[in-house]
Amino acid sequence: xxxxxxxxxxxxxxxxxxxxxxxxxxxxxxxxxxxxxxxxxxxxxxxxxxxxxxxxxxxxxxxxxxxxxxxxxxxxxxxxxxxxxxxxxxxxxxxxxxxxxxxxxxxxxxxxxxxxxxxxxxxxxxxxxxxxxxxxxxxxxxxxxxxxxxxxxxxxxxxxxxxxxxxxxxxxxxxxxxxxxxxxxxxxxxxxxxxxxxxxxxxxxxxxxxxxxxxxxxxxxxxxxxxxxxxxxxxxxxxxxxxxxxxxxxxxxxxxxx
Numbered sequence: 001x002x003x004x005x006x007x008x009x010x011x012x013x014x015x016x017x018x019x020x021x022x023x024x025x026x027x028x029x030x031x032x033x034x035x036x037x038x039x040x041x042x043x044x045x046x047x048x049x050x051x052x053x054x055x056x057x058x059x060x061x062x063x064x065x066x067x068x069x070x071x072x073x074x075x076x077x078x079x080x081x082x083x084x085x086x087x088x089x090x091x092x093x094x095x096x097x098x099x100x101x102x103x104x105x106x107x108x109x110x111x112x113x114x115x116x117x118x119x120x121x122x123x124x125x126x127x128x129x130x131x132x133x134x135x136x137x138x139x140x141x142x143x144x145x146x147x148x149x150x151x152x153x154x155x156x157x158x159x160x161x162x163x164x165x166x167x168x169x170x171x172x173x174x175x176x177x178x179x180x181x182x183x184x185x186x187x188x189x190x191x192x193x194x195x196x197x198x199x200x201x202x203x204x205x206x207x208x209x210x211x212x213x214x215x216x217x218x219x220x221x222x223x224x225x226x227x228x229x230x231x232x233x234x235x236x237x238x239x240x241x242x243x244x245x246x247x248x249x250x251x252x253x254x255x256x257x258x
Contacts, residue, residue: 009053016045027198043073053216064105065215071098099153109163129155132180136187164214171210178203
């Protein structure tokens with residue numbers, strides 16, 4: 001990611017990996033209670049990695065990604081705390097907010113995304129969205145409009161993520177797959193994927209993790225560039241003590257200094 005992680009970030013990364021392994025094991029073995037509780041811990045641990053791997057003042061990109069992780073955590077948590085008939089809507093609502101936060105975070109990178117650089121690569125995303133809506137629409141009923149809104153926002157996130165590079169592009173695409181699996185299970189009666197919960201959570205956490213890694217890499221690169229620019233600016237200033245900087249002609253003892 002351009003620079004070594006801090007000790008705190010390394011610790012949180014290890015914690016996040018352990019929690020993920022616990023959760024995936026619970027999903028694979030059908031330990032429902034453990035799966036539910038461990039799911040609540042995943043996004044806070046990932047957010048802790050992002051926060052401890054970055055410095056204040058944090059960039060706009062980092063701030064909005066932390067917001068997205070926060071809404072994702074609420075999407076994991078709140079469905080377990082509301083009535084069953086509302087749990088799906090609550091989950092979709094919070095994850096829609098998470099996708100909006102990601103879109104806001106990635107939007108400034110649109111000029112380096114496939115939207116501007118390789119427009120033909122937008123077509124697979126649109127095809128995936130169209131296919132998913134076509135499969136879900138016959139059974140979505142009154143939820144068709146919310147499903148379409150969420151699908152468009154999710155696809156926009158995945159497309160804009162390409163502006164941060166290949167790691168983020170992979171993360172966005174995998175995140176899209178995760179939510180597509182949820183939609184297929186919810187609205188396509190014939191859908192029957194063995195280990196559905198395991199695959200949903202694996203793609204969800206891997207997608208989020210790759211997005212976080214790309215954001216940390218971009219943040220490190222931007223800070224490094226800013227530090228180098230500042231260092232170049234310092235070279236052009238007169239050195240402390242009244243001596244001219246390397247490459248400058250002395251202008252006399254009365255020359256003003258900043």
